[in-house]
Amino acid sequence: MITKAKIKAIIACVPEKYQKKLLPFFGFSFGNVILDLLSVAYLLPFLMLALDSHSRFENRYLQFLVQKEHLIYSILLLIVFFIAKNTLSILFINYQNRLIFAVSSEISKKYTHSxxxxxxxxxxxxxKGDIIKNTIEVPNNFANNVLLSLNTILCESIIIMVISGIGLLLFPKITLIAIVLFLLAFAIIYTFRKVKNVRKSLSSDYRNNVNYLLDLINGFFEIKSASKEEAFLDKFNSSNRKLNKTHAFLTTLKNSNSKYLEIIIILIISFLVFYLVNYSAENSKNVLLISFMASVFFKLIPSLNKLIVAGSSLKSYDYTIESILKNTSIEKETVQSETRIGFENELRIENVSxxxxxxxxxIDNVSLKIAKGNIIGISGRSGTGKTTLLHIILKLINPKSGKIVLDGTEITPLNKNAFLSLIGxxxxEPYIFNGSILENIAIGQTEAEIDFDRINALTVAIGFEEVLQNFPDGLHSLTGNSGQKLSGGQKQKLAIIRALYNDPQILILDEATNQLDEENEIKIxxxxxxxxxxxxxxxxxxxxxxxxxxxxxxIHQFQKEILHEV
Ligand SMILES: Nc1ncnc2c1ncn2[C@@H]1O[C@H](COP(=O)(O)OP(=O)(O)OP(=O)(O)O)[C@@H](O)[C@H]1O
Structure with a gap:
């Protein structure tokens, strides 16, 4: 049902800092199951007493428990035992769920980090659909369905083996027959049940669904202005229906398992009762067999049910293991934040291709010297590589060859962050973050850290104070998702203030004023x-x-992969 390689892969998906917590996690879980088993055994003498007040137990302790004069103590002990057991269970459930959610959020954190x-x-x-899936859906389903299912499979398998072992020891013949009957019935039902190959599509269905939803949200104006609402709704709805159908199928699959199990169990129980009534001789053996059947009823059946549901969950969400392992192997750049770098003379682009x-x-073998304090213009036809060259300077893209050099020092991953701190x-199309205008300017700063004088000076210089007049809350006004409460030109002004706020030594403007009117553009x-x-x-x-x-x-112009000074 579950291989050693699969267990290893699941454990490898758990972030390192939580791997050492898995042992107590499985241990507590197993302890909890044992307590459950003990509680069944503990209830047994009382059950027997209720069924037959003349029951006699060979065991002195059991006999003591069920004697009328001791009953009050026995009941008190029973209550204490159950309170203690259930308190421990609650503590364990709390520990288990905290770990599950910590694992899920750590996987999301690691993925977004990388x-x-x-x-x-x-x-x-x-x-983009994959990014959202890998951040939200995959970690959640891995923790809740795969990791929890592995825990269930490990614990319940042990319980099933223990009970079957006891059965084999005490009643070898009928236990063996019961096991064979169970396996046979199980095999027949599973051979004739047609399970569609829906599991594989779950991952891609989720991604498509998110992508169609993103189109609906981000393409709002284009969809409305072209009056194509129905076409886009159809795409989203059909993918959403497919996803929900898959979920419904998997839920039915999960829940129907208990129904099949019930049929199998009833067959086996009927056989046991038939055997008990017809072939069992001694009373003491009867008591033992009834006890054993009670543990089968109270523990083995729910255990088998849990095991089958967990097995089905594990199979359904198998793809999360592959996704997490793939994502954790994404190579990250080594970036050092402490290195300092200054800019006194010259920024050079050297033989970049x-x-x-x-x-x-x-871009073919482009070189450019930019003296400190100069304003350098880059022009050229659309698609000739102007923005790409900026991305290379910003170290967002690594060139195939060539380098960026500041005052004789090559910019590498080690001094990249220090270099970027000099740039605005x-x-x-500047992105405006969800939050206030102030949060968009002073990113990551607390109110106490914000230089309000600088912000006020910049809003006047860039002509943003007239924009602020339209917002009753001024700098604290919310911009809405992607700055939807601002016009294109207002977003550009805000982005220029944001770039200048940190006092950069190098300012890079990529068509940064093209949505502004001439007066505002000249002013800026x-x-x-x-x-x-x-x-x-x-x-x-x-x-x-x-x-x-x-x-x-x-001014430098891109012409056929080469940058010429004009
Ligand atoms: N990830 C990518 N994969 C493949 N081609 C890309 C990718 N990103 C950009 N391009 C292509 O690279 C070329 C240069 O794009 P770039 O954005 O640098 O041009 P540009 O000169 O800034 O254009 P514009 O003036 O229109 O902004 C374009 O033909 C574009 O299609």
Missing amino acids: FIHNNYLFYQNQD FSYTEENKL YVTQ LNYIKGVSQKEKLTVLLVSHDKKVLTYCDT
Whole structure:
């Protein structure tokens, strides 16, 4: 049912810091099952007494327990035992669930960590639906269905083996017949039951569903303006129906197991009763057989049921093991945060070449010297590689050859973070985070750490104070998801303030003012030019706009993979 390799793979999926907690986890679980078993054994004499007040036990302790004059003590002991057992069980359940949820959140944390610490190409190659699936669905199903099922299988198998062992020892013949009957009935039912191959599709169904939902959310304007609501709803609804159908099938599969089991058990119990009535001779043996049957009823049946449900869960969510193992093997870049780096003279791009595919070379042996305090313009036709070159400078993409050098020091993963702390970058379509305007400017800072004077000076310089007038809560106003409460130009202004707030030494603007009106654009570019002259701010400016490029000291144009000065 479960191989050693599978157990090893499941354990390997558990984050290292929780692996050592697995042993107490399985141990507690097993202890809990043993307590359950003992409670059945403990109840037995009382059960016998209730059934037949003349029952006599060979065991002196049992006989003492069921004597009328001792009954009050026996009942008290019984109550204490059950309170203690159930208190322990509650403690264990609490421990178990805390561990399960800690494992799930740690897997999500590790995945998001490796995702955000990876480079831009890795991000570009990831399916967004897969990212959401790997962060939410996979860890949750692994912890709740795979890890818990493994625990159930291990514990319940031991219980089943113990009870079967006792049975074989005390009543070898009828236990053997019962086991054979069980295995036979089980094999017949499972051979004739058609299980569709739905498990495999669960993972891809979830990813598709998330992707269609993302299209519905992110493509809201395009869908509405083209009046294509029904087409997109159809796509989402049909994928959502498929996913829910798969879930419904798996739930039915899980629940129907207990029904099949009931049929098998009733067959075996009928056989045992028939045997007991017809062939059993001695009274003491009868008592033993009834006790054994009671433990079969109280413990073996639920154990078998749990075992089958766990086996089915494990199979259904098997794919989570593969996903987690694949994600944990994602290579991360070594980045050192302590290294310091200064910028006094020159940023150099040296013989950089890059292509996304083997066939098409995009950037060929490009070199560029950028003196501190200069404004450098980069232009060229659409798709010639301007943004890609910026991504190479920002170390978001590693070039096929060539390097980025600051004051004679090559930028490597070891000094990358120090280098990036010198840069302010505004993308073509800046992303506005979910939160307030203030949180979008002073990312990660507490109110006490925020330099409000600098923010106020920048909002005036960039012309954002007029935007703030529309928001009653000023800087504390919420921007909505992806800054939906701001216009395109307002988002650009906010992103420029954000880039300037940290006092960068290098400012990279990728078509950063193209959604603004001329008056606002000139105001911002004049301010940046002033800062560049006064504070030696170095600016790299990508634009198609001749008027914008007049602010540059030198202009370089991409022509057929090569950057020429114009
Ligand atoms: N991940 C990728 N895989 C394959 N090709 C890509 C990838 N990302 C970008 N490209 C291609 O690389 C080329 C250069 O893109 P880039 O964004 O650098 O151009 P650009 O000069 O900035 O264009 P624009 O002026 O339109 O912004 C384009 O043809 C684009 O399709």
